[in-house]
Amino acid sequence: MPQQKKLALASIKSMYRVFTVPEAPDSTLSQIDKNISRNLAGFLQDHIVAVEKDLSEVEKDFADPKIPDKPIFVSEQTQFLLDKVVAQSVHTASPSFVGHMTSALPYFMLPLSKIMIALNQNLVKTETSKAFTPLERQVMGMLHRLVYEQDNDFYHRWMHDAYHALGSMASGGTVANITALWAARNLAFPPEGNFKGINQQGFFKALRYYGYEGAAIVVSKRGHYSLSKTADLLGIGRENIIAIDTDDNNRIQLDQLRKKCIELQNKKIKIISIVGIAGTTETGNVDPLDELAEIAREFKAHFHVDAAWGGPTLFSRQNKHLLKGIEKADSVTLDAHKQLYVPMGAGLVLFKDPTKLNSIEHHAQYIIRKGSKDLGSTTLEGSRPGMAMLVHSGLKIIGREGYEILINQGIEKARAFANIIEQNELFELITKPELNILTYRYCPNWAQIALLQASPDEMERINTHLNRITKFIQKTQRELGKAFVSRTCLEPLRYQAVPCVVFRVVLANPLTTIEILEEILSEQAELAKHPKIASEVAAFEKLCSHHSTQTKAC
Amino acid sequence: MPQQKKLALASIKSMYRVFTVPEAPDSTLSQIDKNISRNLAGFLQDHIVAVEKDLSEVEKDFADPKIPDKPIFVSEQTQFLLDKVVAQSVHTASPSFVGHMTSALPYFMLPLSKIMIALNQNLVKTETSKAFTPLERQVMGMLHRLVYEQDNDFYHRWMHDAYHALGSMASGGTVANITALWAARNLAFPPEGNFKGINQQGFFKALRYYGYEGAAIVVSKRGHYSLSKTADLLGIGRENIIAIDTDDNNRIQLDQLRKKCIELQNKKIKIISIVGIAGTTETGNVDPLDELAEIAREFKAHFHVDAAWGGPTLFSRQNKHLLKGIEKADSVTLDAHKQLYVPMGAGLVLFKDPTKLNSIEHHAQYIIRKGSKDLGSTTLEGSRPGMAMLVHSGLKIIGREGYEILINQGIEKARAFANIIEQNELFELITKPELNILTYRYCPNWAQIALLQASPDEMERINTHLNRITKFIQKTQRELGKAFVSRTCLEPLRYQAVPCVVFRVVLANPLTTIEILEEILSEQAELAKHPKIASEVAAFEKLCSHHSTQTKAC
Structure with a gap:
């Protein structure tokens, strides 16, 4: 050879x-x-x-x-x-890394993931997924029941129905939100007369046929950035995500919402959807869902709830009241890779009415044929892995009571840490935890009082220094590698909505203890004395000194 | 207690x-x-x-x-x-399951996946992914170079640039195609004068501003079903996916394409994109990409190539000429979970010009801030797992030469199997393999001749029986569980485009041997004699008998 x-x-x-x-x-x-x-x-x-x-x-x-x-x-x-x-x-599983929505994984998820990957199923169709298809449909049923609490007959009727789906699995909350609003958009401009529907004929003809000047999605300004992305993608346009102001608890202001909706209506702009948030990404607050449902009905808008973060609060008997009204949502987004403790890559959207997802239905010659049970006919994605197996295992092995414990502990820990921050004279709690997320910043007690007495101009200058200090502490702490809190920018009403850089803490890792949180705070207090930030602190103290002297005199 | x-x-x-x-x-x-x-x-x-x-x-x-x-x-x-x-x-890894685009995985992918899952990174931002961000950018660079062959300076300049990306990772080819056409749509209606761009102001105002009556995407009728889904999602409308007829090799007919483009132009319909296919899902054929590039330029349309399946053919020195012209594409879709042998959940789209993806750019307060290197600012998805690590490992451990062997073997095996089918008197090869996919059906030699002599009406009747028989064989073989070929429906020109149900074989599993393929064919021949299908076979034989007698006489 x-x-x-x-x-x-x-x-x-x-x-x-x-x-x-x-x-x-x-x-x-x-x-x-x-x-x-x-x-x-x-x-x-x-x-x-x-x-x-x-x-x-x-x-x-x-x-x-x-x-x-x-x-x-x-x-x-x-x-x-x-x-x-x-x-x-990044050590996402570390109990002192409390800045992410990604936390530790239960041990059993690893070997189960290995089985999932070894099987390498593709859930777009039964031909490449077989038992994974009914398994995923069951998972959708279980979570649908968690949110909507329909009776057994309902699930018996719909869960495995070849012509309908209770929801749509996705790689994450963003795709879930897109899917929900895609359906909402299509439902807003359905086929009628000689118009074949927006899905067939596109946005231009849809608005022309129905005589609208535009279309909008309304949400509080705490809405997730995926909503603007959705508006771009769906052809609605980013400026047609109408952001409504929030109250000091980061909840949508209902009077402003109603006013805006009337305004849109008068301008002949179709309100495709009103979106409520159950657990804002930055502060973990929940919109008044009951009232939102009513307003959505009034304006004939699809009511979507983005519960990517907060949804699993429903497992907790003592806390589920926080999400009251979610059961009135036409669709709900949940992220399994967040508080269901599944590895990265699992989100989903549920639809109250199982006929609604057909608004985005699609078929092909060789797969997802009409009448097949192929899941791919109502998902945005095509080929997809069998993540449903991991969600299924979490629901079984952790169980409702297990998730309840995890949710309750997170909320209790957040409240306890909020108390600690409020008692610490160097830091200011910016948003109280409603669920298990809170924000705070470097701002000594005396400076808080000084700020309230300052003129708008002074306030802005003081605040600029505070922002730099908080940002420095957050970055340096991350670089040192012992602990991590994230950072965002809020506009608290108590400070006339001036932009405030804040630390953001997410308490979903069950291994995070109060002691660890206290250490994080101590390290931050130490970092405030760092030479690199000394001039900033001095400048800020000087600016405050006038007011703080007054205060100390009180 | x-x-x-x-x-x-x-x-x-x-x-x-x-x-x-x-x-x-x-x-x-x-x-x-x-x-x-x-x-x-x-x-x-x-x-x-x-x-x-x-x-x-x-x-x-x-x-x-x-x-x-x-x-x-x-x-x-x-x-x-x-x-x-x-x-x-479903035993997707079985060498006798040749109906899917999902095949066996290299062993090393399993423990590596476990590391990936254990780390549970989120690639939306560097804060939750750190080294995974440059790693993913390198993977995009490597594959960009495979397709576009730019020089080192180019990659040095762009690969890790904080304001640009060479492409966008996704959970699969569908999301990759959506991302490409989303960018194409936004580039077609950019900001100008007092118009802020379609991304900001939506489809209605975009068409009104630019004075168009509609928008379209043009592709051959062999285009993947994800393109219609994309048209729906993006607000273009499914009927505005303009499907051009193909020749007998399933390649787009260029004269028809040009004619259609002129027609659209005259109707004031903006051609957003012309899509070429490098490896049609059903038959594995490749459009004439060079010519498509030229026509796209002529009509100022974005030229996208869907190489989800065929892209890795570029690894093969002796076969890469089949994809000639792909380097002229503005964007190219590749699926890593297909012929890069990565587990399910990895697709990507590459952009020739790294500035183009900015047309879908988005930012938020707390992540993907402008100027950060966060990958999430140009992906459709938000939170995403670190699949890039597996693509990276495949490219290193298998290497270009390894992939070349896999590609060459697949194509050779497909040609060999096509010969076997052509020599078997019971089956008819419907599409010759250009890459590693072929289709055939149950149709004895004498019946093929009879069909060609039959009247259109007779042909349709004969064909209806043949379709039922092929469908029966495919389903029964799958149920028996030893082997699996998939099934689709084609309209061969030689039979006046009458719908023909065919077996579809995808030869990507390196463990599939010619012997296995011969066994699959033998089992199918046996199944044609199954009592359940006997009456169908008899009816078909009777219909053919007139012509077959003639034939036998020849």
């Missing part, structure tokens, strides 16, 4: 090996595999480097745009991933 | 356990975990039941809409999953 042909055959053989020969039990990758199963927390602790490298440094390891010609060894790539990726990843 | 409080504490403790205590090494779940690592093929073989249960039977195990109050044991859920889900899932 000529040398060249021998070489070619050897390459082919080695290519087959990656599909047929498991990693050797003593290989680096197999060791990690075992290590993660035996001790996930330890693996993450040992391999993620706490102190943060600058991103531009990290980028140097990812600078080559060339795909290598020759294959490299699995062990070499594994070592690279350990040194350069795992080491410089 | 009162009994009730004791119980409550016990529940809390057991809830913590699932986050802190790994599964015991001898538990069912740990055993499966090890089993999959040691012998994936064996695990799938042992646990997936070959013979198919009726879906309505399977549904009985997923009928309860109630979330259990009390948690169940992990072992109990694991057993349930093994018996009811894994057993009744």
Whole structure:
């Protein structure tokens, strides 16, 4: 055999090996595999480097745009991933990382994920998913029941119906929100007379046929940014996401909402949907859903509730009243990779009326044929993994009572931490926790009083310094790597809506303790004394001094 | 301590356990975990039941809409999953399951997926993904270079640029196509004068400002169904996906395309995009991309290429010429979970010009701030898992040469199988493989001749029988569980475009051998003799007999 042909055959053989020969039990990758199963927390602790490298440094390891010609060894790539990726990843499971909506995972999720990946099903159609299709439909039924509490007959009738779906699974809350508002838009401009529907004929003809000048979605200004993205995508336009002011509890102002709706109506702008929020991303507040439902009905708008974060509060008997009115929503978004503790990549939207999702129905010749039970006929995505298996397992293994404990503990911890902040003279609580999210900032007690006495101009100047200090503390704490809170910008009414940079804390990790939270606060207090921010603190103290002297005199 | 409080504490403790205590090494779940690592093929073989249960039977195990109050044991859920889900899932990795675009996974993908899931990063922002962000940007660079072959300076300039992206990762090809056409739509109606752009002001005002009567996307009738979905979603309308006829090789007819474009132009309909296909889903054919690029330029339309399937053909030096012209595309869709052999849930779209994706850019207060490197500012999805790590690992461990072998083998195998079918007197090759997909049907040689001699009416009647027989064979073979080919419906020109049900074979699994394909064909030949289809075969033979006698006489 000529040398060249021998070489070619050897390459082919080695290519087959990656599909047929498991990693050797003593290989680096197999060791990690075992290590993660035996001790996930330890693996993450040992391999993620706490102190943060600058991103531009990290980028140097990812600078080559060339795909290598020759294959490299699995062990070499594994070592690279350990040194350069795992080491410089974010310790989302750490109990002192309380700035994200991503927290620790239950142990059982890991081996179950491995089964899911090994099976490599595609849920777009039964032909590539079989039992995963009824499993996903059951998961939708279970969560539909959690929200809408219909009777058994209802679920018996609809859950596995080939022509309908109770909801649509997605890779996350954004796609879930898009799906909801896509359906809402299509329902707002249905087929009629010689008009074949907006889905068939598009936005231009829809508005022309129905005699509208435009279309809008109304939500509080605390609405998730995915809604603007949705408005862009759906052809509504970002400026037609009408943001209504909120009260000091970050809840939509109902009088303003109604006024705006009347205004839109008078301008011949179709209100496609009114969106309520059950757990705002930044502050965890819940809109008055009951009242929103009523206003939506009044203006014949689809009522969507974005409960991506707060939805699982329904598991808690003592807290579910916070979401009262959610059962009146035409559609509800939930994120399973948030408070259902499923790995990243699982969101969903539920529809109260199972016939409504047909407004976005689609079919093809070779799959999702009409009358098939293929889930793909009412999802935005096409090919999708079997994440429903993990949601199903969470609902069974954690159970309603387990989720109830997790929800209750989070809310209690948030209240306790809010008290601690209020008693600490260096920090100011900006938003009280309604669910398990709170915000605060660096702002000593005396400065709070000074701010209230300051002129608008002075207030803005003082505040600019405070913003810089809070931002510095947040960034530096993150870089030090022991703890992480996130940061956002709010406009509290008590300070005439001047922009305030705040720390944002999300308390969903069951392993986060009050002691850990106290340590986070102590580290922040220390960082306020950091030389790098000293001039900022001095300038701010000087600005306040006039008022603070007065205060101290009181 | 009162009994009730004791119980409550016990529940809390057991809830913590699932986050802190790994599964015991001898538990069912740990055993499966090890089993999959040691012998994936064996695990799938042992646990997936070959013979198919009726879906309505399977549904009985997923009928309860109630979330259990009390948690169940992990072992109990694991057993349930093994018996009811894994057993009744689809053996996508089986070398004799050649009907899907989902095939076997390289072994190393499983432990690597476990690392990815254990890290639970969220790639929407660097704050929750750190090194995963440059890693994903590198992956986009590598694949951009595969398609567009720019020089090192180009990638040095753009790959990690905070204000631009070379492309957008997605959960799959559908979202990738949507993203491409969303950008194309926004680029077609940019801000100008007092018009703020379609992204801001929506479709209605865009068309009014630019003086158009409508908007359209043009593609061959072999275009993926996700394009109609996209047209609905984007407000273009499904009827404005203009489907152009194809030639007998399933490639778009260029004269018809140009004619249609002129017609649209005359009707004042803006052509948003001309879409070329590099690997049609049903037949694996490639449009004449060079010519499409020219026509797109002529009509000032965005040129998008859907290479979800065929893109990786570019790895093959001897076959990449089949995709000639792809480098002229403004955007290209690729699916990593298809021919890059990554687990389900990874697609992406690349943009030739890195400034173009800014047409769908979005920002928020607390993440994806302007100037940050957060990937989320140009993705349709929000929270997303770190699938890029698996694509990266595939590109390194398999390498260009490895993928080249996989691509070449697939194409060679398809050609070999096509020859076998052509030599088999019971079957008719319907579409010759250009890449690694082919279609054929049950239609004996003498019947093929009879069909060509039949009147249009006779042809349709004969064909109806043939369709039923092919459909029966496909379904029954699937139910028997040894092998699987999929099924679609084509309109071959040689039969005056009468709808023909065909078997569809996708040859991407490197473990599929010619012997396996021969067995599949033998089983199909046997099934044609099945009593359940006997009357159909008899009726068809009778209809043909007149012509076949003539034929035999020749």
